[in-house]
Amino acid sequence: MGSCVTEDLRPDPDQLLAEVQRDEKRARRGRLRIFFGATAGVGKTYSMLEAARTARAAGEDVVVGYVELHGRAETERLLEGLEQLPLASLRYRGMTRREFDLDAALRRRAGITLVDELAHSNVLEGEPAPRHAKRWQDVEEMLEAGLDVWTTLNVQHIESLNDLVAGITGVRQQETVPDRVVAEAELELIDLPPDDLLARLKAGKVYVPEQVAAALERYFRKPNLIALRELALRQTADRVDAAAREYMAREPTSRPWLARDRFIVGVGPDEQSEELVRFGKRFADALDAEWIVVSVETPDLLRLSDERRNQRIAVLRLAESLGAETVTLDGPSAAAALLQYARTRNVTRIVVGRPTRRGVRRLWRRSTADELLHFGSDVDVSVIAPRANGSALPIARAEKLEPPGIKWERFGYASLVTLACTGVAALMDPFFSAANLVMVYLLGAAIAGLRYGRAPAALTAVLNIACFNFFFIEPRLTFAVSDVQYVVTFAVMLLVALTIATLMANVRMQTRVAGARERRTALLYRMSRELAGTRGAQNLVHIAVRHVAESFTSRVAVLLPDERGKLQFVPSTDDAVAYRDADPSIAQWVFDHVQPAGLGTDALPGTAAIYLPLAGAERALGVLAVLPTNKRRVLLPEQRHLLEAFAGQTALALERAQLAAEAEASRIAAETESVRNTLLASISHDLRTPLAVISGASTVLADRHMTLAPEARAELAESIAARARDMSNLVANVLDLMRFASGRVPLRRDWESIDDLVGAALYKVGAKLGGHHHVQVHLTPDLPLVHVDAALVTQALVNVLENAAKHTPPGTRVEIAAAPEPEFLRLVIEDDGPGLPPGDPELLLAKFERGRSESGVPGAGLGLAICRAIVEAHGGRVRASNRDTGGARFELSLPTRAPAS
């Protein structure tokens, strides 16, 4: 056994963490209380209603969601005074049935909701179709929504006890509840001694009279009742035990720590595997161990009928629902694969079934159990005897796949081989003995075995024997055999052909299995790689849709939430694979609950498509809807896992895209915010001064009592105009800068000649520069065109020129020149003024840096920052420096190549 006693008594941190997480999950989930009994009639519903009345009297908010009365009058009386939820009407086969209304319960959000009969199956074919196949799933959803639920359950409905109960009573229950649901609940045992129960039955308190006799006959026999009662009591006692153990696990002093045991249950394609799985569950509970159910895809298994293979799927799904981990391996021998896997997982116990192989095969093929015992010296092997109760598992009867089809042409080729052998043998006949001719036929049989499979090879062997006999064995041209020796020859030939054919068939099958697996991995890898190199949710979705559609030969749709969390189809680029009929309401449910739905899942299994949530770290990011052309494509566990892996990869990529977008948005927001703050601080002065001038001058002008000389009036008006112009410039600059900081300036690029732009900028600056400075433009006509937004770059140039006009004394010379560089045109604007202020000239270009602290020149600094923002938006650079000969130099590089889109 793999359990070992550790030295210290410290609790395993992982386990503690799991503990805490479970507690948290419990805290958020609603609580389930099960009124638990051995059989019908012990008074579960009655006790539940009594408890409900007590709770109500204590001021609790109790409502009855659904109660099955079975016509029992005393139970009905208890309902009086309790609030009852309306029932849903469901049409089924022309009749209207009254069923529990899950949505009504979810809307009502009562403190405690009563929902009778946890094991009840919903009528999936009803109209409107219920959301879940089983009532326990309805209850799960309510618990998930944080509602407390009270319900009732009989012991025979617990999944892992199913075959035990069947063994006792001879009646197999089709309605079962997974153990984990029961494990989470608080159990309230309703116990009634068998004699009392029988008395109640006879008094007609359980069933309506005409049914009593039949029920007594079939089920309510006293030995049955005793056994069931014992089961129920033991189940409840185990729960108490489990709670005690859980408690002890938290108290380090109480007991040494045991590593959790782990064992493997090996299941094959036979009927016993279902029993093995249930045994595994009980065994795991008893040992408090983890268990892994392993199915090995051997070549034998691949040859099985579809029905048998579907049964294997059902078994694996049962195992998953009972809490096992399931794994599918492949290899030539089940035993070897199991042993190898056991070693990688550090498992020392393997549970398998007793072989049921009968007849001659047992003589020359060892069973898996035998092989395990023989080769697995380091593992314990438990061999479980079959009890042969028949299967209760509803086998997903996927519509018949087209049968493999007998390839008749292979028989033709096989006959041709015989023909060729006979030809060669006829040529050799005059020169060689019959023994050598046999070799030719043997070779032919071997070739047929190698190439055409078993049946055709057998045909070749038989035909070979016939031809050899007919043409080359005395008496010739008859089928009579004179020499008994040849009988041995015939037998060997037949055996060789069949052996080779069988070996080849195995190898081929093996290769096919390995190939399929490799293809799956490759498919996943291909999609991941493509996703990794892609940006934008839409593009990611298109890639995912294409790959999933290809890998699962299905129609695929992806739905992503809009701003309000409502799912929307992502428009597909490929009509052939788009699954436009995907049901948005199912998708929405999957999205909200982050649980799969549809084909092969617990929710709405009757749907033709499967809906998987694209689950991110915190929430669902979208939903993947897949409509397979062949249902087995997604029903096989390994295929389902592969599909989930695809969904996982897609979700990961989407999350990455989303995080990137959020990071970008918050970066922009932070930058905008910081720009705004600096801006407010920096421009308040620049705005206040001109406003003071304007309001002062205009009040003087507006004053009717003031007599002013015409020149004085003109002067005042002039300064108003000048200051207003400055302010308007400042405001425009501020607006420009905010636009750039917000990152939302579309560039309207075109091919422009730099002399056009410089000319336009000079004209705009106009008298501010031209009047007092000497501007010289040295631009040759052979300069390359620049690919820029003309209006923005002109503004950038205006800002640099205005900066020169403001910061250099009249008479300064301003020179403009340009030089081509690889991919850029460098425009140089320099002056012979006082130069840039000391310090890092680059700082001058930073946002709102003002060269001189007390410049008295309005809006200085803003202009250069805008210039930089514009040029950088084009992928260019601005450099500021001082010339060696004195004066400032600004260099703007502008792209001469269109950016790759």
Next chain:
Amino acid sequence: MTDSMFRLLVVEDDADIRRVLRTLLEAQGYRVVEAGTAERAVIEARSHKPDAVLVDLGLPDRDGQTVIRDLRAFSTVPILVLSARTMDAEKVQALDGGADDYVTKPFNAGELLARVRAALRRNAQSSRQSHVVRIGRITVDLAAREARDGDGNGLHLTPLEFRLLACLIRGHGLVVTRDQILQEVWGPDRIDDTRGLRAYVRALRQKLEPDPGQPRYLLTEPGLGYRLLVQDDAIGTH
């Protein structure tokens, strides 16, 4: 004042700006009709049949662009757009939508009046067309298809250069978009040849401008097109 018969429609929602515009335009002898909303604008345009319209793009009831479209549905009246500097995209949209030119807000009185005059002249062009225009020291005779410099010496222009110059002259100081020029001078086949257009503009500047590096007559409107300032329109910005 010969201009006194001209009627101008001012579409602007701000009452103060309307008052300033009215004062300015009436001082020039124009008659001014005002509209504060897009709806009003179309009504006034139908009833008063103005000779030119000034439209502010930011109107309370509807986008100014729709006013332009509505006016164009029934009238070829010259339309000037008033727009802020930071709204380049709107400017382009307005010109594409049928506006004839734009004036940047806050506007300079001289510039605004020059644009109004140019717009009115373009409208009257067909009735009293003058064949001779002056650009700086250059005289161009459209009828004779010749140009002379200040000293009366003939200026050599290639046929394509002359067609380009004539096209810009017909713009009468209003902006002429690249598309319009290409359509008119090069024809519909060469609508994408903006490189050719730039080369010819540069060549024309060499011949017309005293300092081609700092053009004063043949101006570039960045991102839009070109504007040729003919005599008495060649005002400085200050």
